[in-house]
Amino acid sequence: SIPENMTELLNQIYRDQLVTWIGKPCHFRLLYKISRDGCSAPTFHQKCDGQGATVTVLYNTNNSIYGGYLSQSWNSNATYINDPNAFLFRLQYNGSSNPLKFPVSNAACAGIGNDSYGPLFGSSHDMYTFSGTINSSGGVFSLNGNFDGLGGCYSLNGQNSASVANNSLQVTDLEVYQIKGGPDPNKTKMAESSLLDKPWRKLPKFKAETANKLKEELVDYGPDSETGVTAANILLIGQIGAGKSSFFNSVNSIFRGKITSKARSGSFEHSLTTVYRKYNVKDHNSGKTLKIRLCDTRGLEEEFTIDPQEISHILDGNVPDRYQFNPSAPFTTETFGFIRNPHLGDRIHCVAFVLDGSTIDVIPEKILKQMKAMQSRMNQRNIPQVVYLTKLDKVCPMVEEHAGLMFHSSAVREAVDKIADVMGLPRGFVLPIKNYESETILDQNIDILILKALKQTADFADDYMEEQVEKMVAENGQGRKEKE
Ligand SMILES: Nc1nc2c(ncn2[C@@H]2O[C@H](COP(=O)(O)OP(=O)(O)OP(=O)(O)O)[C@@H](O)[C@H]2O)c(=O)[nH]1
Ligand SMILES: [Mg+2]
Known part of the structure; x- marks a missing residue:
């Protein structure tokens, strides 16, 4: 059988980059993946609520990879998630590695926990991925979120939704990984x-x-x-x-x-x-x-x-x-x-x-x-x-x-x-x-x-x-x- 991680899209280089940004030894466990689990807000919450720190990664049809990190758990309480450690990021742009980190500027509303929505960063929608259920067509999910408030709660440092994400939520996949402390037990020998x-x-x-x-x-x-x-x-x-x-x-x-x-x-x-x-x-x-x-x-x-x-x-x-x-x-x-x-x-x-x-x-x-x-x-x-x-x-x-x-x-x-x-x-x-x-x-x-x-x-x-x-x-x- 194919090992579970064979289905994971996030490569080692990008993982290492995220670990550097997170700033402490950690490894990744895939919790949710829309191409595998279906793109639905309730499924996302069912799999990701209460799991501690997570990173959400989107892969769009322009071959750009971006997303957000929260050190706090997702929830379905319809409340803001306060997180001074949160950040949004870009890893790849138009097929080329091009990592940028956008730290949270208003920690009180780093995220929103609400079972009508998928991963949602920022009170006025810095990065709003989707709501409800989205079906794929030809391997592409046309997510119904937006970047309307991008830069509201996160420091964009001169970037914008076009330069971060081609202003596109046409994605082939969206993955949410749990971030676990310490090195990957499967790689302890290496460590x-x-x-x-x-x-x-x-x-x-x-x-x-x-x-x-x-x-x-x-x-x-x-x-x-x-x-x-x-x-x-x-x-x-x-x-x-x-x-x-x-x-x-x-x-x-x-x-x-x-x-x-x-x-x-x-x-x-x-x-x-x-x-x-x-x-x-x-x-x-x-x-x-x-x-x-x-x-x-x-x-x-x-x-x-x-x-x-x-x-x-x-x-x-x-x-x-x-x-x-x-x-x-x-x-x-x-x-x-x-x-x-x-x-x-x-x-x-x-x-x-x-x-x-x-x-x-x-x-x-x-x-x-x-x-x-x-x-x-x-x-x-x-x-x-x-x-x-x-x-x-x-x-x-x-x-x-x-x-x-x-x-x-x-x-x-x-x-x-x-x-x-x-x-x-x-x-x-x-x-x-x-x-x-x-x-x-x-x-x-x-x-x-x-x-x-x-x-x-x-x-x-x-x-x-x-x-x-x-x-x-x-x-x-x-x-x-x-x-x-
Ligand atoms: N990865 C790795 N495999 C090795 C190495 N040396 C031997 N092997 C493998 O270990 C297995 C056993 O090797 P053999 O050379 O048959 O061992 P042996 O000591 O002659 O075994 P017996 O004759 O059965 O006592 C084979 O599948 C080899 O390919 C090594 O240095 N590295
Ligand atoms: Mg022998």
């Missing part, structure tokens, strides 16, 4: 997220050079030859639907130069990914395959807990590519394909927890527990961990518009801080990203965030491998000593 002047994390510039440089670095990346490892294995782990497969798809798209979706992604009740995949990424520019493998796993679910031993096997490199996850029979040493003597190159070198940034307040306890249990196995092995915080476009509308504002968004910063706390990781290890999901073309800002995250992860993987080599050397050295 809660503000753009900070200074970025909360230092980042290279969001420009093409940065994206190209990061790409080059990743194409040239390779584990130290001393390690004997051909590619860094990065494990993607997290709740179902968090965006693990989308992350691989996004990386793949960036190096392909166009949007691709090799890994299945989407929203289903159970994890869409059921097979363990160690994905390679090919840079189509150079024809080279990156020395980074993204290992995509089955999503964590509340009802299907992953056997902690299974995660140990994944970390240690016992689990083969394309292993079919089976929640009712976890991977064991007996499972077909079990890799018995994994080399350092088979192991996981860095883990990326992929977490949905838009739902961090409601991560189920059972999922958190599973992740914590996994973390302790990673910590035992000294495997570095990062967080890819996804879907931040859903947290901050500014980021949705422009991914380059990620590090200026207060809402994103909050989400990052919170998740760093929950995961017990330094803030700098939480990497805010936005995956490609509905886009059809690449966006340099999205690329930079993803490439930057991937680069940092690869660097962490390097640290781990280096440490492992040192450890092996030390152990071997130790061994020799013992033999001596």
Whole structure:
């Protein structure tokens, strides 16, 4: 169904203008609209009396938009409405935005409440919209009011009924909105997220050079030859639907130069990914395959807990590519394909927890527990961990518009801080990203965030491998000593 506000004619720019004139945070709720409810004085009063502050907006056939604001309720008592805050206004004239405010000059008769009349401003009819019932013809309501007293109770500042309203009450619509205090609850996210002047994390510039440089670095990346490892294995782990497969798809798209979706992604009740995949990424520019493998796993679910031993096997490199996850029979040493003597190159070198940034307040306890249990196995092995915080476009509308504002968004910063706390990781290890999901073309800002995250992860993987080599050397050295 069409949301109610789809029928509202008053656009955001004009709303913002009215809010500025009203002078305090407020939002609009449509009470009455003649094209929807019929143009009749009793209907107007039935819908608008006693509703507090309202704004009446007329749209005439010359494409001019004008009306009046009262901070006091309409009534049907046949009395004047005293309102020092009232004003008449013009928003648009002959199709062009041209806002003017006309403040009340005689507050005692800012409006008239009378059930024979529609909205009526001023004792001698500064703006008298209609009386009785008006039928439309060809989508036009020929309102029977007038501007006979325009300037009587409101300061016109040299304007007149022609320059305000083409002296016309031939309207396609008339709307009355209730003005409610505070920001629009439907837009609280927008209100809660503000753009900070200074970025909360230092980042290279969001420009093409940065994206190209990061790409080059990743194409040239390779584990130290001393390690004997051909590619860094990065494990993607997290709740179902968090965006693990989308992350691989996004990386793949960036190096392909166009949007691709090799890994299945989407929203289903159970994890869409059921097979363990160690994905390679090919840079189509150079024809080279990156020395980074993204290992995509089955999503964590509340009802299907992953056997902690299974995660140990994944970390240690016992689990083969394309292993079919089976929640009712976890991977064991007996499972077909079990890799018995994994080399350092088979192991996981860095883990990326992929977490949905838009739902961090409601991560189920059972999922958190599973992740914590996994973390302790990673910590035992000294495997570095990062967080890819996804879907931040859903947290901050500014980021949705422009991914380059990620590090200026207060809402994103909050989400990052919170998740760093929950995961017990330094803030700098939480990497805010936005995956490609509905886009059809690449966006340099999205690329930079993803490439930057991937680069940092690869660097962490390097640290781990280096440490492992040192450890092996030390152990071997130790061994020799013992033999001596
Ligand atoms: N708005 C938005 N949507 C995203 C983002 N990342 C992923 N999605 C969407 O989230 C849904 C789930 O994404 P997947 O990549 O399938 O998630 P997954 O973690 O692989 O899920 P499972 O394999 O089922 O565990 C898809 O509809 C994606 O399009 C993001 O950054 N922003
Ligand atoms: Mg998946």
